[in-house]
Amino acid sequence: MKHTAKRLTSFLASVAFATAAVAETELTVYTAVEAEDLARYAETFNQSNPDIKINWVRDSTGIITAKLLAERDNPQADVIWGLAATSLLLLKSEGMLEPYAPAGVENLDPKFVDGDNPPAWVGMDAWVASVCYNTVEAEKLGLKPPTSWKDLTDPMYAGHVIMPNPNSSGTGFLDVSSWLQMFGEEGGWEYMDALHENIARYTHSGSKPCKLAASGEIPIGISFAFRGAKSKADGAPLEIIVPSEGVGWDMEATAIVAGTANLEAAQALVDFTVTKEANEMYNTGYAVVAYPGIAKPVEHFPEGLLDAMIDNDFEFAANNRAAILEEWQSRYDGKSEPKS
Incomplete structure (x- = not known):
């Protein structure tokens, strides 16, 4: 009996050791x-x-x-x-x-x-910036589809645009940093001042503006292209617009x-x-x-989007991130939705 007990104890110890080894x-x-x-x-x-x-x-x-x-x-x-x-x-x-x-x-x-x-x-x-445009809701409001970023500053879009807050959203930050690259520092902030007049609110998610446009809550959501393509494939009445000045990514x-x-x-x-x-x-x-030859065509992905991707200066965006976000917050954060 003693030998049996010893063998059992030894076996259990070895099991415990093996279990710990693969824990x-x-x-x-x-x-x-x-x-x-x-x-x-x-x-x-x-x-x-x-x-x-x-x-x-x-x-x-x-x-x-x-x-x-x-x-x-x-x-x-x-x-x-x-x-x-x-x-x-x-x-x-x-x-x-x-x-x-x-x-x-x-x-x-x-x-x-x-x-x-x-x-x-x-x-x-x-991921690449784009504009999600709800054709049904826009028609009800008598809006015309924008073709450029600067079109979105037209007074007819007042209260009809949602975009992500760059302090919480990577999509929002790529928008802001790309506008500063495309329009220059002074021109970029002037553009965002004008756009701010038309913004209904800033979200804390990069995909949310497009989801809101897809559901009809807002006619225009500044988001990213794949989110728009996915929503359109699900039946949303969206047009995915590639602004003529180029798009951040x-x-x-x-x-x-x-x-x-x-x-x-x-x-x-x-x-x-x-x-x-x-x-x-x-x-x-x-x-x-990242892996060449893997990507398959995406249904409803807008034509010309990849050609519209700007020559993004990642070093500029990274090195100036804190200053850009601080300036953005001081100017526009009053329209941000509450953080959950």
């Missing part, structure tokens, strides 16, 4: 990716990495960026997956990212990879947070983010992805 490593991942996409990303990653559990912390781009900066001296995240490249450039300049060249990074379009070797961040996909990107205690698991996750499989998943939400 989950938990990664805290900060993201601005659309909430509905997160579960499928984690599920696919876990098919080849069942011992790594992802704990998502999801919010809009501006909120996640501010959170990371506030935690600079005591990082809480292991990985950043799906944050604007302009935000990651800022974090890189603060020494907050752990350089890493993921396996397969050489397969990506070089413009989606940080220029340092090893890179501090790698891109995933790009940004890319979602991934990076490891410097100082993570789970470096090996973090590297495994970043390895996954650059795979062909992951990029095929990005393509269900974005028309432009």
Whole structure:
């Protein structure tokens, strides 16, 4: 009996040891990716990495960026997956990212990879500004479709335009930073002063203005093209307008947070983010992805949009982010909707 008990105790101890050896490593991942996409990303990653559990912390781009900066001296995240490249450039300049060249990074379009070797961040996909225009609601109000950004300052659109707040939304920030590049600093702020007169309110989500236009709550939502195409495919009476001056854009990107205690698991996750499989998943939400040859045509994606993408100066946007946001807030924040 004693020998049996000893063998049982030894067996249970070995099971406990084996269980501990394969116990989950938990990664805290900060993201601005659309909430509905997160579960499928984690599920696919876990098919080849069942011992790594992802704990998502999801919010809009501006909120996640501010959170990371506030935690600079005591990082809480292991990985950043799906944050604007302009935000990651800022974090890189603060020494907050752990350089890493993921396996397969050489397969990506070089413009989606940080220029340092090893890179501090790698891109995933790009989203591009556009105007979502509800043809039914606009006709009721006697509006004509705009063809340019400056058209949106016409008094006939007063109270009929919604756009994202750049302090909380990456889409809002790419709009503002692109207008400053297209129109010059003085001209950019003059443009936004005029546009502000027509703004009904500023949202804290980049997709929300288009969703509101799709539902008929507002005739015009400044958002991004893929959101408009998706809503139109679902039956919304939308026209997706590409303003004639050009359109701003940004890319979602991934990076490891410097100082993570789970470096090996973090590297495994970043390895996954650059795979062909992951990029095929990005393509269900974005028309432009980092892996060449993956992107499939998107129904209702506006013609000429990719040609209209400006030569975006990411360094300008990143280096001047704080000053731009402070100036924007001092001028226009009075029309922002309450934060949830």
